[in-house]
Amino acid sequence: MTSTPHPPLTARLQMLALNRLRSPVRAARAARRRAARMAEPLHRSVARLDGVTNRFRARSEHLSVLDGQTLNLAAVLPGHERAAGAHLEFTSGRERVAALARVVPGPDGRDRVEATVRLRLGRAAEEGSAADGGTDDRGGTAPGEVRLAPGRWDLRLVAVYPERTARVALALPDGAPPDAPPHDGEPPPRTSPAGPLPACPQTRARFGIVRAPSGAAAITVAAPQPTAEVDAVLLRPYRAQITGELLDLPDIHALTADVALRGGGAAHRVRPTLDPGSRGIAFTVDLPVAEMAAVAGGELRWELRFHTPTHGTLRAGRADTDLHRAGAVLRVPARTVRPESGPPALVRPYYTDSGTLCIALTPLPPGA
Template sequence: MRRFPRRPRGLRRRAGAVRYRMRKRTAALRAAFTARFFLPLRARRGARLLYAAILDGQTVNLHARLPRGARLPERAEILLKRGRVRWRTDARVYEGPDGQLLMDAAVLLGTEVGGAPVTDGRWKLGLRLRDGRRTRSCALLLVEPPVPYEGPTKPMEQSAATGAKHRISRSFAGSARVVTRSARPSAEVLKIHIDHAGITVDFRLLGPGDELPWMEFIASGRTLETDVDEVAPDVIRAVVPLDQMPPRGKGVDQWDVVACFGNGDRLRVGRRLHDVRNPARVFAMKQLAITPEGLAPMIVQPRYTPAGNLRITCTPMPEAH
């Protein structure tokens, strides 16, 4: 079989940069076209969203101004739909200071938390107003897409309960949508405990599959394997003795923690379901001086890499040399 040569890495990077610029330019042109043509045409009959955000990774928070001339309804609902699937939840409509009607609503996403049964794809948001037997549907227009705020925290990118990703976008005609992507397989740290006997790591698995893994603690030239125990529903525990992790010579050993599965999958254990911008600083853990039986004293410190992966550093005590 004839094999074609692969493009050099530099060419692949340049091609990726060109595709990124083209996507960015297309998105800008599309947004300008939507703002100039569709939104003005639909503004008279649609409700304009003044605020739309998902801050905790699983709850859509909405605040909108209804079109002029709208009457206070007996009941209001937010309708979330995709294909033939429909989901309704109550909304609150009230009169604002200027006499115009406003709407507040919160939509919980995910059956695991008692919310909407969203699956992968785009889900359209709409407002339904009821007066007796009369029902009126009203589009929710997203004039300005949400902008991430500054500060030490940020909106959650994933649900802490399910690991699924949800974000707010808008259709070509300006209607608000929720875009959902299921959780990718990952291993999320819950708790770390260190004593003179060893290191205990509690974590949970997200994503498809229910097979228990085994753990590998990996440093330069060394690999320690250990079995795991399910100590509570969705809580898995791995323990590794510290007397198997002494640093070699005067160097520093950095141990990565990996969950391994029978099908060949390997997941780095870490902490990613959070809303802080600097996890290494916020989730910093104290170092501990340990003297394993029969070995020289050493300093042990768990920490998180910029990517959120768990890393355990073992350093010889200066006095030991």
């Protein structure tokens, strides 16, 4: 017959075991507090250093990438010395690309530099990478063009004075908006301090203004990613189709597609019709409305997916949209579809805030 431990002894043993479990947690919390206290002076020093170095940088009045491909710059050079000329310099490692800029005298006696540069994806050594600029039909200055490889490029203004040449970094404009928060449980749209990043209409690359580790302005170049871009959702009385193009997908061998429930669950294989397209491989998919309606009695949400052996799964949608709330803007009217086999169904396509196409489908009673 075993004896029961005395209650006070049991309580002490429990407290001892609990303290042993809490000790690593307390030690970790204490270490984090000490690290935070040690980091505070460093953060203040970096902030002071950034404020000091900004005195020797060109102050950006405007710095943005418009329409996904045009860099617009207006900055004030430090000091009151008059520059004979200036150009904008892009530097990444040992690569260096230049674009002409205009020097305009400012009202405060400082020179103001303005530049409009067309950005292209490519190697800096390719022909035409230097942006010389030109004159447009209206007598204004046409934007030059530079080719930038993927990666981060530091931005500098090179000012030419009568007796010297000065390279100065660019300070980011004040009041840059923060990155957009996630929407609808999906990754946020690709953004920069200047706002959402639209894709370049020519190459689908993305150019964004960012803050370099030094605190100065830089530009990031992201190569286009394979995507299944939807052109249209066609809802007809007896069928539902999705048309679009597979972009930047070099290999379509072993490509498969299905319509799957969002979040996991049932999936129905579909056979897309593939043809050469204007920008990539055009696809047409007939949705299996009857099979989708047979899964459950209420509304279910589906998405069209393409599976590739080299680039994983591509979800059909509008990946290149630059809208913050794509779901509120890209609207497709709902319609009742009556397939040849099975009951009718209400098909309500919509886009999520990140641009993914969803098909909300609700089975209807026969004869509805």
